[in-house]
Amino acid sequence: MRAAVYIRVSTDDQVKHGYSLAEQREACCSRARILGAQEVTVFSDEGISGSTLERPGLNEMREAAREGRFQLLVVRDADRLSRKLAHQLLITDELEKCGIKLEFLDFDWKDTPEGRLFYSIRGAIAEYEREKIRDRMGRGKEQKARQGGIPINFDVFGYQYDPETGKVSYLEHEKKVVVDIFNWFTSEDIGANGIAKRLNENGIPTRRRAGRWHRQVVKQILANTVYIGLWRFKDMLIKVPPIIDENTFYRAQEKLREVRRLYAGKQKHGYLLSGLITCADCGNTMTGAYARWWGKRERRYTCNKTCQGYKNEGCRPAKYILADVIEEAVWGQIQAWLIDPDRLAREAMGQIIGQSDPREQIMVINKHLADIEKGQEALIDVIAKGYLDHIDSIKKKLTELKRRKEKLEKRKEELLLACRQREELFAKIDEIREISESILRRLDDLAFTEKRSLVRALVKQVIVSGRGVPGGNGLRFINVTVLAKIPEQRISS
Numbered sequence: 001m002r003a004a005v006y007i008r009v010s011t012d013d014q015v016k017h018g019y020s021l022a023e024q025r026e027a028c029c030s031r032a033r034i035l036g037a038q039e040v041t042v043f044s045d046e047g048i049s050g051s052t053l054e055r056p057g058l059n060e061m062r063e064a065a066r067e068g069r070f071q072l073l074v075v076r077d078a079d080r081l082s083r084k085l086a087h088q089l090l091i092t093d094e095l096e097k098c099g100i101k102l103e104f105l106d107f108d109w110k111d112t113p114e115g116r117l118f119y120s121i122r123g124a125i126a127e128y129e130r131e132k133i134r135d136r137m138g139r140g141k142e143q144k145a146r147q148g149g150i151p152i153n154f155d156v157f158g159y160q161y162d163p164e165t166g167k168v169s170y171l172e173h174e175k176k177v178v179v180d181i182f183n184w185f186t187s188e189d190i191g192a193n194g195i196a197k198r199l200n201e202n203g204i205p206t207r208r209r210a211g212r213w214h215r216q217v218v219k220q221i222l223a224n225t226v227y228i229g230l231w232r233f234k235d236m237l238i239k240v241p242p243i244i245d246e247n248t249f250y251r252a253q254e255k256l257r258e259v260r261r262l263y264a265g266k267q268k269h270g271y272l273l274s275g276l277i278t279c280a281d282c283g284n285t286m287t288g289a290y291a292r293w294w295g296k297r298e299r300r301y302t303c304n305k306t307c308q309g310y311k312n313e314g315c316r317p318a319k320y321i322l323a324d325v326i327e328e329a330v331w332g333q334i335q336a337w338l339i340d341p342d343r344l345a346r347e348a349m350g351q352i353i354g355q356s357d358p359r360e361q362i363m364v365i366n367k368h369l370a371d372i373e374k375g376q377e378a379l380i381d382v383i384a385k386g387y388l389d390h391i392d393s394i395k396k397k398l399t400e401l402k403r404r405k406e407k408l409e410k411r412k413e414e415l416l417l418a419c420r421q422r423e424e425l426f427a428k429i430d431e432i433r434e435i436s437e438s439i440l441r442r443l444d445d446l447a448f449t450e451k452r453s454l455v456r457a458l459v460k461q462v463i464v465s466g467r468g469v470p471g472g473n474g475l476r477f478i479n480v481t482v483l484a485k486i487p488e489q490r491i492s493s
Protein backbone atom coordinates (compact mmCIF):
# COMPACT_ATOMS: atom_id res chain seq x y z
CA MET A 1 0.00 0.00 0.00
CA ARG A 2 1.15 3.50 -0.79
CA ALA A 3 0.41 6.26 1.67
CA ALA A 4 0.62 10.01 1.64
CA VAL A 5 1.18 12.36 4.52
CA TYR A 6 0.00 15.93 4.47
CA ILE A 7 1.58 18.33 6.93
CA ARG A 8 1.07 22.03 7.39
CA VAL A 9 2.10 24.67 9.88
CA SER A 10 1.05 28.28 9.75
CA THR A 11 3.39 30.95 11.01
CA ASP A 12 1.08 31.31 14.01
CA ASP A 13 1.33 27.63 14.90
CA GLN A 14 5.07 27.80 14.97
CA VAL A 15 5.23 30.97 17.03
CA LYS A 16 2.41 30.28 19.49
CA HIS A 17 2.55 26.55 19.91
CA GLY A 18 6.05 25.66 18.80
CA TYR A 19 4.65 23.09 16.40
CA SER A 20 7.11 22.07 13.79
CA LEU A 21 6.85 20.40 10.43
CA ALA A 22 9.50 17.83 11.34
CA GLU A 23 7.49 16.65 14.32
CA GLN A 24 4.30 16.28 12.25
CA ARG A 25 6.17 14.52 9.48
CA GLU A 26 7.72 11.97 11.82
CA ALA A 27 4.50 11.19 13.66
CA CYS A 28 2.42 10.88 10.48
CA CYS A 29 4.98 8.76 8.64
CA SER A 30 5.34 6.32 11.49
CA ARG A 31 1.54 5.98 11.73
CA ALA A 32 1.40 5.30 8.00
CA ARG A 33 3.99 2.53 8.37
CA ILE A 34 2.16 1.01 11.33
CA LEU A 35 -0.93 0.87 9.12
CA GLY A 36 1.05 -1.07 6.55
CA ALA A 37 2.36 1.51 4.07
CA GLN A 38 5.46 0.46 2.14
CA GLU A 39 5.85 3.82 0.47
CA VAL A 40 5.10 7.21 2.00
CA THR A 41 4.98 10.47 0.07
CA VAL A 42 5.03 13.68 2.08
CA PHE A 43 3.22 16.83 0.94
CA SER A 44 3.85 19.92 3.00
CA ASP A 45 2.92 23.57 3.28
CA GLU A 46 4.93 25.71 5.62
CA GLY A 47 3.84 29.10 6.87
CA ILE A 48 0.62 29.03 4.86
CA SER A 49 -2.72 29.72 6.47
CA GLY A 50 -5.28 26.95 6.50
CA SER A 51 -8.00 29.36 5.48
CA THR A 52 -7.04 29.28 1.82
CA LEU A 53 -7.25 26.27 -0.45
CA GLU A 54 -4.57 27.61 -2.77
CA ARG A 55 -1.64 25.86 -1.16
CA PRO A 56 1.01 24.24 -3.38
CA GLY A 57 1.46 21.19 -1.16
CA LEU A 58 -2.29 20.68 -0.80
CA ASN A 59 -2.81 21.06 -4.54
CA GLU A 60 -0.10 18.51 -5.24
CA MET A 61 -1.62 16.09 -2.75
CA ARG A 62 -5.11 16.42 -4.30
CA GLU A 63 -3.63 15.98 -7.75
CA ALA A 64 -1.81 12.82 -6.64
CA ALA A 65 -5.08 11.58 -5.10
CA ARG A 66 -6.95 12.09 -8.35
CA GLU A 67 -4.24 10.18 -10.16
CA GLY A 68 -4.53 7.31 -7.68
CA ARG A 69 -0.94 7.57 -6.52
CA PHE A 70 -1.81 6.62 -2.92
CA GLN A 71 -4.49 4.78 -0.98
CA LEU A 72 -4.10 6.18 2.53
CA LEU A 73 -3.73 9.74 3.73
CA VAL A 74 -2.43 10.51 7.20
CA VAL A 75 -2.85 13.99 8.70
CA ARG A 76 -2.58 15.16 12.26
CA ASP A 77 -6.13 16.52 12.34
CA ALA A 78 -8.78 17.86 10.02
CA ASP A 79 -7.55 21.38 10.72
CA ARG A 80 -4.38 20.58 8.78
CA LEU A 81 -6.52 20.15 5.67
CA SER A 82 -8.38 23.38 6.22
CA ARG A 83 -9.44 25.82 8.91
CA LYS A 84 -12.87 25.97 7.33
CA LEU A 85 -15.35 23.20 7.93
CA ALA A 86 -16.81 23.56 4.44
CA HIS A 87 -13.39 23.06 2.90
CA GLN A 88 -12.64 20.11 5.17
CA LEU A 89 -15.85 18.52 3.98
CA LEU A 90 -15.02 19.19 0.39
CA ILE A 91 -11.51 17.75 0.60
CA THR A 92 -12.39 14.68 2.63
CA ASP A 93 -15.33 13.98 0.35
CA GLU A 94 -13.10 14.34 -2.69
CA LEU A 95 -10.48 11.99 -1.20
CA GLU A 96 -12.99 9.31 -0.31
CA LYS A 97 -14.42 9.46 -3.81
CA CYS A 98 -10.91 8.61 -4.98
CA GLY A 99 -11.06 5.55 -2.72
CA ILE A 100 -8.59 6.95 -0.22
CA LYS A 101 -8.75 6.06 3.45
CA LEU A 102 -8.30 8.97 5.83
CA GLU A 103 -6.37 8.65 9.07
CA PHE A 104 -6.31 11.46 11.62
CA LEU A 105 -3.39 11.20 13.95
CA ASP A 106 -4.23 12.77 17.26
CA PHE A 107 -7.17 10.60 18.24
CA ASP A 108 -9.68 8.27 16.81
CA TRP A 109 -11.66 10.97 15.10
CA LYS A 110 -14.87 9.06 14.55
CA ASP A 111 -15.34 8.37 18.25
CA THR A 112 -15.16 11.94 19.45
CA PRO A 113 -18.14 14.31 19.53
CA GLU A 114 -16.39 16.55 17.01
CA GLY A 115 -15.70 13.60 14.82
CA ARG A 116 -19.28 12.42 14.88
CA LEU A 117 -20.50 15.93 14.17
CA PHE A 118 -18.03 16.19 11.32
CA TYR A 119 -19.20 13.02 9.68
CA SER A 120 -22.89 13.63 10.19
CA ILE A 121 -22.68 17.12 8.74
CA ARG A 122 -20.73 15.79 5.84
CA GLY A 123 -23.38 13.22 5.17
CA ALA A 124 -26.04 15.89 5.23
CA ILE A 125 -24.37 18.49 3.11
CA ALA A 126 -26.31 18.87 -0.08
CA GLU A 127 -24.75 18.42 -3.49
CA TYR A 128 -25.63 21.95 -4.50
CA GLU A 129 -23.74 23.34 -1.54
CA ARG A 130 -20.69 21.42 -2.58
CA GLU A 131 -21.17 22.81 -6.05
CA LYS A 132 -21.18 26.29 -4.58
CA ILE A 133 -17.87 25.63 -2.86
CA ARG A 134 -16.38 24.27 -6.07
CA ASP A 135 -17.67 27.32 -7.85
CA ARG A 136 -15.97 29.64 -5.41
CA MET A 137 -12.74 27.75 -5.83
CA GLY A 138 -13.00 28.08 -9.59
CA ARG A 139 -13.67 31.75 -9.19
CA GLY A 140 -10.59 32.07 -7.03
CA LYS A 141 -8.49 30.97 -9.98
CA GLU A 142 -10.40 33.24 -12.29
CA GLN A 143 -9.96 36.13 -9.88
CA LYS A 144 -6.24 35.55 -9.82
CA ALA A 145 -6.20 35.52 -13.62
CA ARG A 146 -8.17 38.75 -13.83
CA GLN A 147 -5.62 40.43 -11.63
CA GLY A 148 -2.99 39.49 -14.18
CA GLY A 149 -1.73 36.50 -12.24
CA ILE A 150 -1.56 33.03 -13.69
CA PRO A 151 -3.87 30.41 -12.25
CA ILE A 152 -2.37 27.23 -10.97
CA ASN A 153 -3.09 25.12 -14.03
CA PHE A 154 -0.81 26.88 -16.49
CA ASP A 155 0.78 23.91 -18.20
CA VAL A 156 1.96 24.99 -21.63
CA PHE A 157 4.75 23.57 -23.76
CA GLY A 158 7.64 26.02 -23.87
CA TYR A 159 6.99 27.50 -20.46
CA GLN A 160 7.40 26.71 -16.81
CA TYR A 161 5.22 27.94 -14.03
CA ASP A 162 6.32 28.67 -10.50
CA PRO A 163 3.38 28.21 -8.11
CA GLU A 164 5.27 30.05 -5.36
CA THR A 165 5.57 33.32 -7.25
CA GLY A 166 2.84 32.80 -9.85
CA LYS A 167 5.46 33.69 -12.47
CA VAL A 168 5.70 32.17 -15.91
CA SER A 169 9.09 31.83 -17.56
CA TYR A 170 10.60 30.10 -20.57
CA LEU A 171 11.66 26.49 -20.49
CA GLU A 172 14.57 26.99 -22.86
CA HIS A 173 14.79 23.57 -24.51
CA GLU A 174 11.04 23.51 -25.16
CA LYS A 175 11.02 27.13 -26.29
CA LYS A 176 13.55 26.21 -28.97
CA VAL A 177 11.25 23.44 -30.21
CA VAL A 178 8.34 25.90 -30.48
CA VAL A 179 10.51 28.26 -32.54
CA ASP A 180 11.55 25.37 -34.81
CA ILE A 181 7.95 24.25 -35.33
CA PHE A 182 6.84 27.73 -36.42
CA ASN A 183 9.88 28.26 -38.63
CA TRP A 184 9.53 24.92 -40.39
CA PHE A 185 5.81 25.38 -40.92
CA THR A 186 6.03 28.92 -42.29
CA SER A 187 9.17 28.61 -44.39
CA GLU A 188 9.05 25.07 -45.72
CA ASP A 189 6.60 23.01 -47.68
CA ILE A 190 5.80 20.89 -44.66
CA GLY A 191 2.58 20.15 -42.78
CA ALA A 192 1.77 19.34 -39.18
CA ASN A 193 2.19 15.65 -39.89
CA GLY A 194 5.64 16.14 -41.40
CA ILE A 195 6.69 18.25 -38.44
CA ALA A 196 5.48 15.62 -35.95
CA LYS A 197 7.46 13.02 -37.88
CA ARG A 198 10.59 15.17 -37.89
CA LEU A 199 10.34 15.80 -34.14
CA ASN A 200 9.97 12.09 -33.48
CA GLU A 201 12.89 11.26 -35.74
CA ASN A 202 15.05 13.81 -33.95
CA GLY A 203 14.09 12.31 -30.61
CA ILE A 204 12.60 15.55 -29.29
CA PRO A 205 10.68 14.75 -26.10
CA THR A 206 7.09 15.88 -25.66
CA ARG A 207 5.91 17.41 -22.42
CA ARG A 208 4.68 14.00 -21.31
CA ARG A 209 8.09 12.42 -21.56
CA ALA A 210 6.94 9.07 -22.88
CA GLY A 211 4.67 10.42 -25.58
CA ARG A 212 5.29 10.76 -29.27
CA TRP A 213 4.53 13.83 -31.33
CA HIS A 214 1.21 13.76 -33.10
CA ARG A 215 0.08 16.14 -35.82
CA GLN A 216 -2.81 17.29 -33.62
CA VAL A 217 -0.38 18.45 -30.93
CA VAL A 218 1.69 20.29 -33.54
CA LYS A 219 -1.47 21.97 -34.87
CA GLN A 220 -2.47 23.00 -31.36
CA ILE A 221 0.92 24.60 -30.84
CA LEU A 222 0.72 26.40 -34.19
CA ALA A 223 -2.72 27.80 -33.37
CA ASN A 224 -2.07 28.80 -29.75
CA THR A 225 -1.93 32.57 -29.18
CA VAL A 226 0.06 31.90 -26.01
CA TYR A 227 3.15 31.95 -28.23
CA ILE A 228 2.62 35.59 -29.14
CA GLY A 229 2.17 36.30 -25.46
CA LEU A 230 -1.59 35.98 -25.07
CA TRP A 231 -2.79 33.04 -23.05
CA ARG A 232 -6.47 32.29 -23.34
CA PHE A 233 -8.06 31.38 -20.01
CA LYS A 234 -11.84 31.10 -20.15
CA ASP A 235 -12.90 34.40 -21.70
CA MET A 236 -9.73 36.25 -20.83
CA LEU A 237 -6.45 36.87 -22.52
CA ILE A 238 -3.59 36.88 -20.06
CA LYS A 239 -0.20 38.29 -20.94
CA VAL A 240 2.77 35.93 -20.81
CA PRO A 241 6.24 36.28 -22.34
CA PRO A 242 5.96 35.70 -26.12
CA ILE A 243 8.04 33.14 -28.01
CA ILE A 244 7.03 33.86 -31.60
CA ASP A 245 6.83 37.22 -33.37
CA GLU A 246 3.39 38.17 -34.63
CA ASN A 247 4.29 38.12 -38.33
CA THR A 248 5.42 34.52 -38.16
CA PHE A 249 2.41 33.58 -36.07
CA TYR A 250 -0.12 35.10 -38.48
CA ARG A 251 1.66 33.54 -41.45
CA ALA A 252 1.20 30.20 -39.71
CA GLN A 253 -2.52 30.93 -39.14
CA GLU A 254 -2.96 31.77 -42.82
CA LYS A 255 -1.37 28.48 -43.83
CA LEU A 256 -3.48 26.54 -41.34
CA ARG A 257 -6.64 28.16 -42.72
CA GLU A 258 -5.60 27.37 -46.27
CA VAL A 259 -4.97 23.73 -45.42
CA ARG A 260 -8.33 23.49 -43.66
CA ARG A 261 -10.17 25.04 -46.59
CA LEU A 262 -8.49 22.85 -49.16
CA TYR A 263 -9.31 19.64 -47.38
CA ALA A 264 -12.76 20.66 -46.20
CA GLY A 265 -14.18 19.65 -49.56
CA LYS A 266 -14.83 16.10 -50.50
CA GLN A 267 -12.04 14.47 -52.42
CA LYS A 268 -14.23 11.88 -54.11
CA HIS A 269 -15.16 11.95 -57.79
CA GLY A 270 -12.38 14.37 -58.65
CA TYR A 271 -13.66 17.81 -57.80
CA LEU A 272 -11.12 20.19 -59.25
CA LEU A 273 -12.24 23.13 -57.12
CA SER A 274 -12.78 21.37 -53.79
CA GLY A 275 -12.69 23.87 -50.97
CA LEU A 276 -11.98 26.82 -53.25
CA ILE A 277 -15.50 27.93 -54.15
CA THR A 278 -17.47 30.29 -51.97
CA CYS A 279 -21.19 30.91 -52.48
CA ALA A 280 -21.68 34.66 -52.65
CA ASP A 281 -25.33 34.31 -51.68
CA CYS A 282 -24.96 32.51 -48.35
CA GLY A 283 -21.22 32.66 -47.65
CA ASN A 284 -20.71 28.90 -47.36
CA THR A 285 -17.89 27.02 -48.98
CA MET A 286 -19.27 24.98 -51.86
CA THR A 287 -18.32 21.34 -51.90
CA GLY A 288 -18.66 18.55 -54.38
CA ALA A 289 -21.91 16.60 -54.43
CA TYR A 290 -22.62 13.60 -56.58
CA ALA A 291 -26.34 13.51 -57.32
CA ARG A 292 -28.91 11.85 -59.52
CA TRP A 293 -30.81 14.03 -61.97
CA TRP A 294 -33.39 12.50 -64.28
CA GLY A 295 -31.73 9.15 -63.83
CA LYS A 296 -28.34 10.56 -64.75
CA ARG A 297 -25.47 10.92 -62.22
CA GLU A 298 -24.06 14.40 -62.15
CA ARG A 299 -21.10 16.05 -60.49
CA ARG A 300 -22.16 19.27 -58.84
CA TYR A 301 -21.04 21.78 -56.27
CA THR A 302 -23.37 22.88 -53.52
CA CYS A 303 -23.39 25.31 -50.60
CA ASN A 304 -25.97 23.14 -48.89
CA LYS A 305 -24.78 21.58 -45.63
CA THR A 306 -26.89 18.64 -44.60
CA CYS A 307 -24.69 17.19 -41.92
CA GLN A 308 -24.69 18.22 -38.28
CA GLY A 309 -22.60 20.97 -36.86
CA TYR A 310 -22.88 23.64 -39.52
CA LYS A 311 -24.20 26.98 -38.34
CA ASN A 312 -25.10 28.05 -41.83
CA GLU A 313 -27.24 25.55 -43.70
CA GLY A 314 -26.69 27.31 -46.99
CA CYS A 315 -29.06 28.66 -49.61
CA ARG A 316 -32.74 27.73 -49.51
CA PRO A 317 -33.94 26.13 -51.67
CA ALA A 318 -30.75 24.14 -51.96
CA LYS A 319 -28.43 25.40 -54.66
CA TYR A 320 -26.53 23.07 -56.97
CA ILE A 321 -24.20 24.06 -59.75
CA LEU A 322 -22.93 21.68 -62.38
CA ALA A 323 -19.28 20.95 -61.73
CA ASP A 324 -18.38 20.85 -65.42
CA VAL A 325 -19.77 24.32 -66.02
CA ILE A 326 -17.91 26.03 -63.24
CA GLU A 327 -14.70 24.04 -63.66
CA GLU A 328 -14.61 24.95 -67.33
CA ALA A 329 -15.03 28.61 -66.48
CA VAL A 330 -12.22 28.55 -63.93
CA TRP A 331 -9.98 26.48 -66.18
CA GLY A 332 -10.55 29.01 -68.95
CA GLN A 333 -9.41 31.76 -66.64
CA ILE A 334 -6.28 29.81 -65.74
CA GLN A 335 -5.45 29.26 -69.40
CA ALA A 336 -5.83 32.97 -70.02
CA TRP A 337 -3.44 33.69 -67.17
CA LEU A 338 -0.91 31.20 -68.44
CA ILE A 339 -0.98 32.64 -71.93
CA ASP A 340 -0.47 36.08 -70.50
CA PRO A 341 1.42 35.69 -67.21
CA ASP A 342 1.86 39.42 -66.87
CA ARG A 343 -1.89 39.66 -66.61
CA LEU A 344 -1.85 37.16 -63.75
CA ALA A 345 0.87 39.18 -62.10
CA ARG A 346 -1.17 42.34 -62.51
CA GLU A 347 -4.29 40.73 -61.09
CA ALA A 348 -2.56 38.96 -58.26
CA MET A 349 -0.09 41.60 -57.28
CA GLY A 350 -1.60 44.77 -58.65
CA GLN A 351 -1.83 46.39 -55.28
CA ILE A 352 1.87 46.27 -54.67
CA ILE A 353 3.09 46.71 -58.23
CA GLY A 354 0.80 49.70 -58.54
CA GLN A 355 2.51 51.58 -55.75
CA SER A 356 5.28 53.99 -56.57
CA ASP A 357 8.78 52.69 -56.19
CA PRO A 358 9.63 52.73 -52.47
CA ARG A 359 13.30 53.28 -53.29
CA GLU A 360 12.58 56.85 -54.36
CA GLN A 361 10.82 57.56 -51.08
CA ILE A 362 13.71 56.06 -49.14
CA MET A 363 16.12 58.43 -50.86
CA VAL A 364 13.96 61.41 -49.88
CA ILE A 365 13.80 60.20 -46.28
CA ASN A 366 17.57 59.71 -46.17
CA LYS A 367 18.01 63.34 -47.17
CA HIS A 368 15.61 64.50 -44.43
CA LEU A 369 17.45 62.39 -41.89
CA ALA A 370 20.80 63.90 -42.88
CA ASP A 371 19.32 67.39 -42.48
CA ILE A 372 18.01 66.57 -39.04
CA GLU A 373 21.38 65.25 -37.93
CA LYS A 374 23.07 68.42 -39.12
CA GLY A 375 20.50 70.45 -37.20
CA GLN A 376 21.11 68.43 -34.05
CA GLU A 377 24.86 68.87 -34.32
CA ALA A 378 24.51 72.60 -34.84
CA LEU A 379 22.32 72.97 -31.76
CA ILE A 380 24.63 70.87 -29.60
CA ASP A 381 27.48 73.02 -30.87
CA VAL A 382 25.68 76.14 -29.67
CA ILE A 383 25.32 74.65 -26.20
CA ALA A 384 28.94 73.51 -26.18
CA LYS A 385 30.14 76.99 -27.02
CA GLY A 386 28.37 78.27 -23.94
CA TYR A 387 25.54 80.27 -25.43
CA LEU A 388 23.20 79.44 -22.62
CA ASP A 389 20.69 82.26 -23.02
CA HIS A 390 18.30 80.18 -25.07
CA ILE A 391 18.99 76.82 -23.46
CA ASP A 392 15.30 76.01 -22.93
CA SER A 393 14.24 76.72 -26.46
CA ILE A 394 17.25 74.78 -27.76
CA LYS A 395 16.32 71.80 -25.65
CA LYS A 396 12.78 71.99 -26.96
CA LYS A 397 14.05 72.14 -30.49
CA LEU A 398 16.30 69.12 -29.91
CA THR A 399 13.40 67.08 -28.55
CA GLU A 400 11.34 68.05 -31.56
CA LEU A 401 14.13 66.96 -33.93
CA LYS A 402 14.53 63.67 -32.10
CA ARG A 403 10.82 62.97 -32.48
CA ARG A 404 10.86 63.73 -36.18
CA LYS A 405 13.91 61.55 -36.65
CA GLU A 406 12.25 58.59 -34.95
CA LYS A 407 9.16 58.99 -37.10
CA LEU A 408 11.19 59.07 -40.30
CA GLU A 409 13.26 56.07 -39.26
CA LYS A 410 10.12 54.08 -38.62
CA ARG A 411 8.76 55.00 -42.04
CA LYS A 412 12.08 54.08 -43.62
CA GLU A 413 11.94 50.65 -42.06
CA GLU A 414 8.48 50.09 -43.52
CA LEU A 415 9.67 51.16 -46.93
CA LEU A 416 12.66 48.85 -46.77
CA LEU A 417 10.28 46.00 -46.04
CA ALA A 418 8.08 47.02 -48.97
CA CYS A 419 11.20 47.10 -51.12
CA ARG A 420 12.11 43.55 -50.25
CA GLN A 421 8.56 42.36 -50.92
CA ARG A 422 8.56 44.07 -54.27
CA GLU A 423 11.72 42.30 -55.27
CA GLU A 424 10.32 38.98 -54.14
CA LEU A 425 7.20 39.60 -56.20
CA PHE A 426 9.12 40.42 -59.34
CA ALA A 427 11.12 37.23 -58.87
CA LYS A 428 7.86 35.37 -58.48
CA ILE A 429 6.43 36.80 -61.70
CA ASP A 430 9.50 35.59 -63.60
CA GLU A 431 9.04 32.20 -62.07
CA ILE A 432 5.38 32.07 -63.10
CA ARG A 433 6.31 33.08 -66.62
CA GLU A 434 8.75 30.20 -66.88
CA ILE A 435 6.34 27.67 -65.41
CA SER A 436 3.46 28.79 -67.58
CA GLU A 437 5.48 28.40 -70.76
CA SER A 438 6.29 24.81 -69.95
CA ILE A 439 2.76 24.03 -68.80
CA LEU A 440 1.08 25.63 -71.79
CA ARG A 441 2.81 23.22 -74.11
CA ARG A 442 1.07 20.28 -72.52
CA LEU A 443 -1.98 21.87 -70.95
CA ASP A 444 -4.45 19.46 -72.47
CA ASP A 445 -2.48 16.41 -71.38
CA LEU A 446 -2.44 17.26 -67.69
CA ALA A 447 -3.67 14.57 -65.33
CA PHE A 448 -6.38 15.47 -62.85
CA THR A 449 -3.98 15.75 -59.90
CA GLU A 450 -1.65 17.97 -61.93
CA LYS A 451 -4.56 20.16 -62.91
CA ARG A 452 -5.65 20.37 -59.32
CA SER A 453 -2.25 21.39 -58.03
CA LEU A 454 -2.04 24.00 -60.76
CA VAL A 455 -5.45 25.36 -59.73
CA ARG A 456 -4.33 25.48 -56.13
CA ALA A 457 -1.10 27.21 -57.00
CA LEU A 458 -2.81 29.99 -58.89
CA VAL A 459 -6.35 30.37 -57.57
CA LYS A 460 -7.04 31.86 -54.19
CA GLN A 461 -10.82 31.72 -54.31
CA VAL A 462 -13.72 31.25 -56.70
CA ILE A 463 -16.84 33.22 -55.86
CA VAL A 464 -20.15 32.12 -57.32
CA SER A 465 -23.41 34.03 -57.19
CA GLY A 466 -26.79 33.19 -58.65
CA ARG A 467 -28.24 29.81 -59.46
CA GLY A 468 -27.52 27.37 -62.17
CA VAL A 469 -30.32 25.62 -63.96
CA PRO A 470 -30.51 21.97 -62.92
CA GLY A 471 -29.51 19.89 -65.89
CA GLY A 472 -28.77 23.06 -67.82
CA ASN A 473 -25.39 23.64 -69.34
CA GLY A 474 -24.55 27.31 -69.49
CA LEU A 475 -23.14 30.05 -67.35
CA ARG A 476 -26.15 32.21 -68.09
CA PHE A 477 -27.56 32.19 -64.59
CA ILE A 478 -24.45 32.21 -62.50
CA ASN A 479 -21.68 34.68 -62.05
CA VAL A 480 -18.16 33.38 -61.46
CA THR A 481 -15.30 35.48 -60.12
CA VAL A 482 -11.86 33.90 -59.99
CA LEU A 483 -9.41 35.52 -57.60
CA ALA A 484 -5.72 34.99 -58.24
CA LYS A 485 -3.57 34.01 -55.32
CA ILE A 486 -2.11 37.14 -53.83
CA PRO A 487 1.15 36.73 -51.99
CA GLU A 488 0.75 38.02 -48.51
CA GLN A 489 1.25 41.66 -47.93
CA ARG A 490 2.66 42.60 -44.63
CA ILE A 491 3.36 46.26 -44.59
CA SER A 492 2.58 47.35 -41.09
CA SER A 493 1.44 50.86 -40.42
Ligand SMILES: [Zn+2]
Binds near residue numbers: 279280314
Ligand atom coordinates in the same frame (compact mmCIF):
# COMPACT_ATOMS: atom_id res chain seq x y z
ZN1 LIG B 1 -25.36 29.52 -51.04
